[in-house]
Each structure stands twice: as structure tokens, then as C-alpha cells.
Amino acid sequence: MVVLTAAEQPTTSTSTIDTISPVNEALHIRRRPTINATTSTTEVQKSAGLSSSPSEMAPSCPRTGRRRRRVMLVGTGAAAILFVIAFFGFPTAVSPRAIAAESRRASSTAAFDLNRGTNNNKMANGDSQYQVVERGSLFTLDYRVFIKGPNGFVSPWHDIPLFVDEAKKIYNMVVEIPRWTNAKMEMATKEPLTPIKQDEKKGVPRFVHNIFPHRGYIWNYGALPQTWEDPSHKDVNTNANGDNDPIDVIEIGSAVQPRGAVVPVKILGTLALLDEGETDWKLVAISTADPLADKVNNIADVEANFPGLLKATEEWFRIYKIPAGKPVNEIAFNGEFKDADFAHNIIAETHEFWKALIKEDKPKLNTETHVEGAAHPAKDDAWNKAVEATPALGEPKAAPAENDKWHFIKLP
Amino acid sequence: MVVLTAAEQPTTSTSTIDTISPVNEALHIRRRPTINATTSTTEVQKSAGLSSSPSEMAPSCPRTGRRRRRVMLVGTGAAAILFVIAFFGFPTAVSPRAIAAESRRASSTAAFDLNRGTNNNKMANGDSQYQVVERGSLFTLDYRVFIKGPNGFVSPWHDIPLFVDEAKKIYNMVVEIPRWTNAKMEMATKEPLTPIKQDEKKGVPRFVHNIFPHRGYIWNYGALPQTWEDPSHKDVNTNANGDNDPIDVIEIGSAVQPRGAVVPVKILGTLALLDEGETDWKLVAISTADPLADKVNNIADVEANFPGLLKATEEWFRIYKIPAGKPVNEIAFNGEFKDADFAHNIIAETHEFWKALIKEDKPKLNTETHVEGAAHPAKDDAWNKAVEATPALGEPKAAPAENDKWHFIKLP
Numbered sequence: 113m114v115v116l117t118a119a120e121q122p123t124t125s126t127s128t129i130d131t132i133s134p135v136n137e138a139l140h141i142r143r144r145p146t147i148n149a150t151t152s153t154t155e156v157q158k159s160a161g162l163s164s165s166p167s168e169m170a171p172s173c174p175r176t177g178r179r180r181r182r183v184m185l186v187g188t189g190a191a192a193i194l195f196v197i198a199f200f201g202f203p204t205a206v207s208p209r210a211i212a213a214e215s216r217r218a219s220s221t222a223a224f225d226l227n228r229g230t231n232n233n234k235m236a237n238g239d240s241q242y243q244v245v246e247r248g249s250l251f252t253l254d255y256r257v258f259i260k261g262p263n264g265f266v267s268p269w270h271d272i273p274l275f276v277d278e279a280k281k282i283y284n285m286v287v288e289i290p291r292w293t294n295a296k297m298e299m300a301t302k303e304p305l306t307p308i309k310q311d312e313k314k315g316v317p318r319f320v321h322n323i324f325p326h327r328g329y330i331w332n333y334g335a336l337p338q339t340w341e342d343p344s345h346k347d348v349n350t351n352a353n354g355d356n357d358p359i360d361v362i363e364i365g366s367a368v369q370p371r372g373a374v375v376p377v378k379i380l381g382t383l384a385l386l387d388e389g390e391t392d393w394k395l396v397a398i399s400t401a402d403p404l405a406d407k408v409n410n411i412a413d414v415e416a417n418f419p420g421l422l423k424a425t426e427e428w429f430r431i432y433k434i435p436a437g438k439p440v441n442e443i444a445f446n447g448e449f450k451d452a453d454f455a456h457n458i459i460a461e462t463h464e465f466w467k468a469l470i471k472e473d474k475p476k477l478n479t480e481t482h483v484e485g486a487a488h489p490a491k492d493d494a495w496n497k498a499v500e501a502t503p504a505l506g507e508p509k510a511a512p513a514e515n516d517k518w519h520f521i522k523l524p
Numbered sequence: 525m526v527v528l529t530a531a532e533q534p535t536t537s538t539s540t541i542d543t544i545s546p547v548n549e550a551l552h553i554r555r556r557p558t559i560n561a562t563t564s565t566t567e568v569q570k571s572a573g574l575s576s577s578p579s580e581m582a583p584s585c586p587r588t589g590r591r592r593r594r595v596m597l598v599g600t601g602a603a604a605i606l607f608v609i610a611f612f613g614f615p616t617a618v619s620p621r622a623i624a625a626e627s628r629r630a631s632s633t634a635a636f637d638l639n640r641g642t643n644n645n646k647m648a649n650g651d652s653q654y655q656v657v658e659r660g661s662l663f664t665l666d667y668r669v670f671i672k673g674p675n676g677f678v679s680p681w682h683d684i685p686l687f688v689d690e691a692k693k694i695y696n697m698v699v700e701i702p703r704w705t706n707a708k709m710e711m712a713t714k715e716p717l718t719p720i721k722q723d724e725k726k727g728v729p730r731f732v733h734n735i736f737p738h739r740g741y742i743w744n745y746g747a748l749p750q751t752w753e754d755p756s757h758k759d760v761n762t763n764a765n766g767d768n769d770p771i772d773v774i775e776i777g778s779a780v781q782p783r784g785a786v787v788p789v790k791i792l793g794t795l796a797l798l799d800e801g802e803t804d805w806k807l808v809a810i811s812t813a814d815p816l817a818d819k820v821n822n823i824a825d826v827e828a829n830f831p832g833l834l835k836a837t838e839e840w841f842r843i844y845k846i847p848a849g850k851p852v853n854e855i856a857f858n859g860e861f862k863d864a865d866f867a868h869n870i871i872a873e874t875h876e877f878w879k880a881l882i883k884e885d886k887p888k889l890n891t892e893t894h895v896e897g898a899a900h901p902a903k904d905d906a907w908n909k910a911v912e913a914t915p916a917l918g919e920p921k922a923a924p925a926e927n928d929k930w931h932f933i934k935l936p
Contacts, residue, residue, distance in 0.1 A: 292739055325737045325836050327704055366929040419934040424737050517778045522831040 242272070244372035247307075247499065250508035251295060251317055257308035257372040258499055259286075265495045268372070269299050269306040269358055270470060270481035274338040274463055276376040281456060282400055285361050287373040289333040294319040294515045297371055299335060301357060301477045304498050308372055313436075319511075321435035323428070324518045330421075330428055331362035332369040336395070339462035340469050347384075347391045350444045355390040356477070359462045362394055362425065364418060365402030376400045381411030382455040384444035385429050391444075393462075394429065395455050396422075411449045422449055427523070435519045654684070656784035659719075659911065662920035663707060663729055669720035669784040670911055671698075677907045680784070681711050681718040681770055682882060682893030684749040686875055688788040693868060694812055697773045699785040701745040706731040706927045709783055711747060713769060713889045716910050720784055725848075731923070733847035735840070736930045742833075742840055743774035744781040748807070751874035752881050759796075759803045762856040767802040768889070771874045774806055774837065776830060777814030788812045793823030794867040796856035797841050803856075805874075806841065807867050808834075823861045834861055839935070847931040 241262055248254030259268045266272060268286045276282040288297040288308055296311040296318040303309075310317040322328060341354030361377065369375055377397035385392040396414060398405050404417055414422055426447050430440050470479045470486040480490045653674055660666030671680045678684060680698045688694040700709040700720050708723040708730040715721075722729040734740060753766030773789065781787055789809035797804040808826060810817050816829055826834055838859050842852050882891045882898040892902045 324830070324832060325742065327739050330737065367925075368928045418736070418932050420736060420932065516780045520830050520832065 240374050242266075242372075242374045244370070245499065246372075246505050247502040249503070249506035251310065251511055252509050253310065253312055253315075253317060254503045254506075255310055255317075256300075256502055257297075258305055259307070259372055259374070264492055265305055265499060267306045267478075267481050267490065268308065268374070269301065269335075269337055270466075270479060270483060270486070271490070272337040272374055274336060274459075276400075281379065282376050283336055283379060283397070283459070285334050285363060285375045285377045285397060285399075286337055286358075287332050287334040287363070287369040287371060287375060289329050290370055291330065291332050291368045292328050294322070294328040294511070296320055299358060304478055304480055305495055306478060319515060320432055321514065322516075322518050323431055323435065324520045326424070326428060328515075330424060331364050332367075332373075332375075334361055334363065334369075334375075335359060336361055336459060336462075338466050339459060340466040341391065341393065341462055342465040342469070343390075345465065350384050350386060350391040352386055352389060352391040354462075354465070355387065355392045358466075359459060360392065360394050361397050363397050363399055364414065364421060365399040365405070367399065367402070369399070378405060378409070379452055379455045379459065380408060380414055381449045381451050382458060383426065383429065383447075383449050386442040386444055387429075388438070388441075393455075393458055394425075395459070396425070396449065410452045412451075414449075431521050431523065434521055440523075652786050654678070654784075654786045656782070657911065658784075658917050659914040661915070661918035663722065663923055664921050665722065665724055665727075665729060666915045666918075667722055667729075668712070668914055669709075670717055671719070671784055671786070676904055677717055677911060679718045679893055679902065680720065680786070681713065681747075681749055682878075682891060682895060682898070683902075684786055686748060686750040686871075688812075693791065694788050695748055695791060695809070695871070697746050697775055697787045697789045697809060698749055699744050699746040699775070699781040699783060699787060701741050702782055703742065703744050703780045704740050706734065706740040706923070708732055711770065716890055716892055717907055718890060731927060732844055733926065734928075734930050735843055735847065736932045738836070738840060740927075742836060743776050744779075744785075744787075746773050746775065746781075746787075747771060748773055748871060748874075750878050751871060752878040753803065753805070753874055754877040754881070755802075757877065762796050762798060762803045764798055764801060764803040766874075766877070767799065767804045770878075771871060772804065772806050773809050775809050775811055776826065776833060777811040777817070779811065779814070781811070790817060790821070791864055791867045791871065792820060792826055793861045793863050794870060795838065795841065795859075795861050798854040798856055799841075800850070800853075805867075805870055806837075807871070808837075808861065822864045824863075826861075843933050843935065846933055852935075 243260045245258040245260055245265075247256045247258065259266050259272070261271070272284050272286060274283055276284055286299070286308075288299065289295070297308050298311050299306045300309045312318055320328060335358035337358065339359040341357055341359055343354045343356040346353050361379075363369060363375060363377055364380075377399055380396045380398060382396060383394045385394055396411065398408050408414060408417055411422070426443060426449075430443065430447075433439075433441065469475055469477070470481055470483060470488075472479065473487055475487075478488075479486060480488045480495075482490050655672045657670040657672055657677075659668045659670065671678050671684070673683070684696050684698060686695055688696055698711070698720075700711065701707065709720050710723050711718045712721045724730055732740060747770040749770065751771040753769055753771055755766045755768040758765050773791075775781060775787060775789055776792075789811055792808045792810060794808060795806045797806055808823065810820050820826060820829055823834070838855060838861075842855065842859075845851075845853065881887055881889070882893055882895060882900070884891065885899055887899075890900075891898060892900045892907075894902050
């Protein structure tokens with residue numbers, strides 16, 4: 113039997129900028145100094161080397177060693193150049209304004225291509241209180257997606273509340289992998305701020321293969337914050353231990369959700385993948401903003417509204433590692449999806465494991481968080497410095513040609 | 525019975541820059557003045573408003589009315605700015621060199637995303653003698669892809685030879701729609717140069733819907749040059765008339781082929797779609813450069829090497845118009861694919877229809893071509909002017925949100 117604790121207390125905070133929910137009666141919100149959100153954002157951007165100057169908003173400006181000197185000289189240099197321009201007009205070949213404008217427009221177009229480029233801070237859930245801060249270069253091991261709330265950086269694993277509305281069973285989902293993309297992104301559970309980074313195999317960024325008829329991941333894939341699949345816990349259903357990660361979610365709605373999006377979802381059911389011997393729950397969810405969200409309340413509603421998707425999902429998880437030379441994955445319960453109630457119980461259980469984890473004195477994962485009562489409170493200054501110490505956002509590395517290939521696999 | 529003519533004469537031209545093959549004994553190559561290919565290209569670029577200046581290579585530079593004046597002043601203005609820079613260094617916020625470099629790099633990344641952006645002149649078949657020249661803005665009715673050979677612009681429909689190697693039955697395919705994209709592109713059969721443009725419905729650029737489990741077109745889609753499905757001809761197999769277009773091809777190889785690519789293919793078979801009552805052959809082909817090309821010689825080899833693809837193909841064509849409110853399409857021969865020999869005969873027949881078409885005095889389609897003996901010889905000066913008269917390459921318009929949506933259709 114799955115051991116479950118009592119339901120969570122509803123959030124008691126009334127502050128609109130307070131993004132941290134209480135974990136339980138022993139873990140209250142640690143209120144952070146209330147500062148103007150805009151000012152705070154700007155300051156952190158500056159300290160993180162992220163400029164707020166419009167002409168530097170292009171997401172792919174690598175910083176050079178000359179930057180500091182250039183900033184000091186910007187006033188004088190710009191005035192002199194403006195003087196020249198006033199007399200001669202912008203020469204085409206070096207028109208900085210025109211090219212800067214190009215650069216921004218090109219970026220905003222490229223931004224939509226999540227299989228090739230960066231998020232460019234575009235969020236599908238545009239009204240979210242969370243922003244993404246991308247660092248490093250996409251498709252390299254340096255790439256990180258940090259998440260910022262109104263008061264500064266947060267850990268997407270520990271600081272984003274599990275529940276949007278506990279009574280209505282609406283959860284937050286952190287999107288790691290947009291639909292139709294191949295890069296295997298996940299929260300870095302051992303790093304401060306637990307940013308999203310690309311998984312690696314043998315020192316190389318990992319991509320999933322396209323298996324006909326699918327292209328990359330066939331849902332928006334991510335995890336529920338404030339959950340943990342405890343590797344010391346053997347699941348009574350699967351007889352296998354947890355995989356040491358937050359619990360995985362596939363979001364089946366129409367919209368392609370960008371990396372780092374924090375999306376309120378309804379939970380519809382779950383599959384129990386036995387991925388190389390570990391229990392790896394794959395919750396099935398739909399964004400509450402999806403046009404079909406009201407119609408879909410349980411796993412049976414999925415087949416009615418998305419015919420073929422559950423079968424494709426089960427098949428996808430069985431075979432997705434075959435082109436990489438791995439065997440077919442097993443799925444517990446003969447591949448059957450469990451319903452929403454079962455899934456809610458699994459989530460509650462992994463939420464309890466997480467609560468215990470963040471109280472551990474010497475956890476093997478990074479549990480720094482703003483959640484009150486945690487053993488390792490987040491230090492904002494150290495976090496800002498940690499972000500600043502990462503490479504600035506650079507050009508995406510070219511995606512491997514393999515991303516354009518289809519693998520054809522005939523299952524027996 | 526399909527009426528077939530004798531096999532074509534092999535190409536007699538030995539000139540490596542002569543891209544036009546003879547059509548039959550009455551239609552010889554009209555040799556064009558041999559000019560240096562590089563010079564020719566540059567001149568046409570200039571006359572078409574396409575700059576060859578490195579800092580303007582970004583594909584998305586809209587031209588402004590101030591351009592002419594800027595060009596005249598570039599020497600003086602640049603010298604003055606260089607003077608300022610020598611003394612003060614580049615200020616960060618307006619560093620033109622850095623931003624121009626950004627812009628080019630961003631473009632070369634974005635270029636790979638054919639579902640969102642432009643080709644950026646990148647061709648999958650990099651050693652092809654053909655180049656694409658994009659004009660207008662992607663996803664608008666202005667968008668055009670012109671094709672250039674070593675001697676200047678060509679009509680992809682009329683001037684590119686049907687055969688790469690007639691004895692080996694290797695054909696040229698003109699790619700109109702890259703795999704996994706949604707924009708319905710096709711050769712504009714009524715326009716001079718028959719460039720590729722986006723099909724329109726009721727004045728709006730047309731996109732196909734994503735039907736689960738597929739994203740956009742599931743092959744590289746295009747047409748064979750120098751073929752025509754004569755609408756006055758009732759096919760004896762399908763009892764339906766031709767659709768007035770060059771014959772369609774789906775290319776099933778691994779690589780995603782960009783719009784306008786000219787790809788040598790092997791023909792493997794064909795489906796006979798009855799699209800809204802018209803005979804619409806869909807040839808199945810594979811690029812001769814594909815790693816599997818040697819293994820795949822006939823339609824039976826497709827199922828062996830690409831299991832599930834033919835079934836998916838048939839289903840795709842049956843249902844692809846349903847989200848647009850159209851009925852299920854019919855397929856002749858009970859949905860059965862015909863083999864390579866059958867397909868070769870159909871191609872030969874449509875090649876004959878095309879030969880007759882380009883000899884017509886008053887055709888309803890544009891048949892201007894460099895092919896000798898055609899009723900309407902191409903005039904290079906007029907073609908260059910026609911290209912120049914089209915809008916310069918601009919920013920892609922945002923793709924419709926619908927492109928990110930999956931439609932789920934349950935067939936009875």
C-alpha cells in the first residue's frame with residue numbers, strides 16, 4: 113500500500129508577490145524582504161551580468177573581455193558617433209541601429225524554435241509570475257535555465273509550490289522539454305538553484321532520437337516541484353526503487369510550452385515506467401489553460417478526446433532508448449494507465465519524501481530553498497553570484513544532424 | 525491503358541555549366557551566352573536588390589528608402605566612425621561589428637528552422653548547381669523561392685531536366701515542402717519563372733494542420749520538373765482528370781530537404797490520390813544520397829526498411845484536409861501503392877503532356893522556358909526584372925498558432 117499523509121494545508125499567504133507556499137505546519141514561509149519587483153529584477157540582472165539596455169537584449173551576445181572598458185566609454189563614444197551620424201547619416205554597411213533592430217527581430221523569430229534555439233525569455237504562460245533566465249549556450253553542457261520569481265531567483269524544484277490550488281487539485285508543473293524537441297533537459301538536482309540543464313551521457317549533451325511516426329518528445333515534458341522519488345523507497349506497486357528525481361509529468365495540451373515555463377495543470381492519471389529498473393512515474397496532465405481542460409478530468413477522458421495518444425505514449429516510453437542501444441523498457445501494470453486518484457496519491461507520497469529530504473542535514477542532492485524550516489536555507493547573495501559565475505547566454509550550438517533523422521522500429 | 529511514348533533521348537550536351545537537357549529531337553538546348561558564373565550571379569543579385577556585402581548577408585534585412593543615400597555615404601561615414609573608434613573604442617551599446625556578427629550567427633542558426641524561418645540559401649544538396657533566391661516574407665503571399673542555375677534564373681518547372689540519368693532512371697525532384705513543416709508551398713505555374721510560393725485559400729496563405737501523430741508533412745514533398753498532369757486527360761486507371769500541376773513526389777529519406785532543393789531521386793512507386801475528384805499521383809521516392817538508397821528499389825522495399833511509413837502515408841493523404849472541413853480523400857486501387865515500373869510509366873506520360881504544353885501557343889499556364897523549341901522562350905532580361913520587381917527578402921511573418929496544435933481524428 114502507498115502510505116499517504118494528510119492533505120496539505122491551503123496556502124495562508126495573502127501577499128501577491130510572495131511565491132513560496134507553506135509546506136506543512138512545521139515548514140512555514142520564510143518571508144523575504146519586500147522590495148519593488150522591478151527594481152529587484154534590474155539589480156539582479158546587473159549583478160548577473162545581464163544587461164537591461166535595449167540594444168543588448170539580443171539573447172546571443174557573448175560577453176568579451178573588452179566589455180568593462182566599453183561600458184565606461186559608452187557616453188563619450190556614443191556622443192561622438194551620434195555627431196558623425198548627424199552629419200553623414202548611417203552608412204549601410206555598419207548601421208548599428210538598423211543591425212541591432214535586425215538582431216532583435218531575428219531573435220524574436222528564432223525564439224519560437226525550441227528545437228533549435230533559445231527560449232528568448234518567451235513564456236507560453238505569459239501571465240506567469242516566473243521568468244526564465246538562460247545562461248550558457250544551448251546544446252552544450254554549460255546551458256542553464258534559471259527561474260526567477262518577483263523577489264529574485266528561486267529553485268524550480270524546491271521553491272515553486274507544488275499546489276496552485278490544493279482544494280481543486282491544480283498543481284504547478286515545471287516544463288523541462290517542449291513538445292517536438294529532442295534535447296533531454298532536466299532540473300540539475302545537485303546544483304544550487306537546481307536550474308534546468310541538458311542531461312549528459314559520457315560527457316556529451318543528450319538528445320532523444322526521433323522514432324517514427326514521432327518527432328522528439330510528443331508532449332510537453334517536465335516535473336512537479338516539491339516532489340521526490342526517494343531511491344531508498346521501494347514502491348509497493350512496482351517493487352522497484354525511486355529514481356532520485358522529482359516526479360515526471362507529461363502535459364498533453366495543444367500549446368507547445370517553452371523550457372522553464374511554470375504551468376498550472378490538472379492531473380489525469382499515471383503510467384509506471386520501469387526505466388532501467390527504477391520506478392519512474394509518468395504523470396499525465398493537461399494545462400488548465402488548454403481549451404479542452406474542462407472536458408478532461410480522468411484518464412478515460414484522454415482516450416475520448418485525444419484518441420491514440422495513450423497508446424502512443426506507452427509505446428514511446430517502451431522504445432525511446434532503443435536507437436541508443438538500450439533494451440525495450442518495461443511498464444508496470446501491463447502498460448495500463450492508472451487513474452487520477454491513484455496519481456494524486458502518488459504525488460502526495462513523493463511530496464512527503466521531498467519534505468523529509470529538505471530537512472536532511474547532509475542530503476546527497478542540493479536542497480537549498482527559501483522554504484521555511486528547510487535544513488539548508490537559500491542565500492540570495494550566493495545564488496546571485498552563482499548565476500553570475502555561469503557563462504553568459506551564448507549562441508546555440510548546432511543541433512546534431514541526428515535530430516533530423518527518423519528511426520523506424522518494428523516491435524514484435 | 526496508359527499511353528506511353530518512346531523513351532527520351534539521353535542528354536547530348538557535354539558542357540558542365542549547361543543545365544538544360546533536350547526534350548526530344550525537335551526540342552534542342554538553346555545555348556545561352558557563356559558568361560562567368562560568379563560574375564553573372566553577382567550582377568543578378570545587384571540588379572535584384574540583393575546585396576553581396578558581407579555585413580548585409582543576414583537574410584532578413586528589409587531595405588529602407590534611405591538605402592541609396594547610405595550607400596553613397598558609406599565611405600565618408602565609415603571613415604569618420606573608424607576615426608572615433610580608434611580613439612574611444614567601440615561602446616558596447618552600439619558596437620556595430622559585434623551586433624552585425626551576432627546578426628549573421630543568429631541567422632545561420634535560425635536558418636535551419638524551416639517551419640519558422642527562411643532557407644537562408646542553405647541547401648541540403650550542397651553540391652547542387654542550383655541555388656535558391658528567396659524574396660518577400662515567408663508566410664505571406666509575397667514569398668517566392670526563385671531558382672538559379674550557373675547561367676542565371678531558371679524555371680524549376682520547365683528548365684530543370686526531368687532526368688539526372690535516364691538510363692539509371694534517376695530523376696530530379698524540386699522540393700517544395702520540407703518534412704515536418706506545415707506551409708503548403710508549390711510552384712506558381714501561372715507566373716514567369718514559376719517560382720515556389722505559398723498556396724492560398726481565400727486570400728490567406730495555406731498551412732496543413734498537424735494530425736496526430738504527425739507533425740506537418742511527414743516527407744519532403746515536391747514535384748518532378750518537366751511533367752504535367754493534363755486536366756483534359758482522363759486517366760484510364762482512376763477515371764479522373766489531371767490536376768493541372770507537375771506530378772507530385774514524396775521523398776522519404778532521412779535528411780530534411782529545404783525548400784527549393786533540387787534532389788536526384790530514385791522512384792519506388794506511387795499512390796493515386798483522388799483529391800477532390802482530380803487524379804493526383806503521389807510518387808514515392810528516395811534521395812540517391814540517402815544511406816538507405818541502395819537498399820530500396822521498389823515499393824516492397826519501403827515497408828521492409830521504413831515499417832509503417834506507407835500506411836501512415838495513405839492515412840495522411842486520406843485525412844489531411846479534414847481539419848479544414850473537407851471530406852476524407854479517396855485513393856484509387858483501394859489505397860494500394862503501385863510499383864516502380866508503374867510509376868515510371870506515369871512519369872513518362874506526364875512528361876509527354878508537358879512537352880505538348882510548352883509547344884502550345886496560348887497555354888493557360890506560364891510556359892516560358894530556356895528549352896529550345898518551346899513556344900514561349902524565356903527572356904533573361906525580363907526575368908531578372910521580374911525578380912527585381914518582387915519585394916526583397918523580409919522578416920518571416922509569425923507562423924499561425926495553429927501550427928503548434930495537434931488535431932486528433934478517429935477514422936471509422
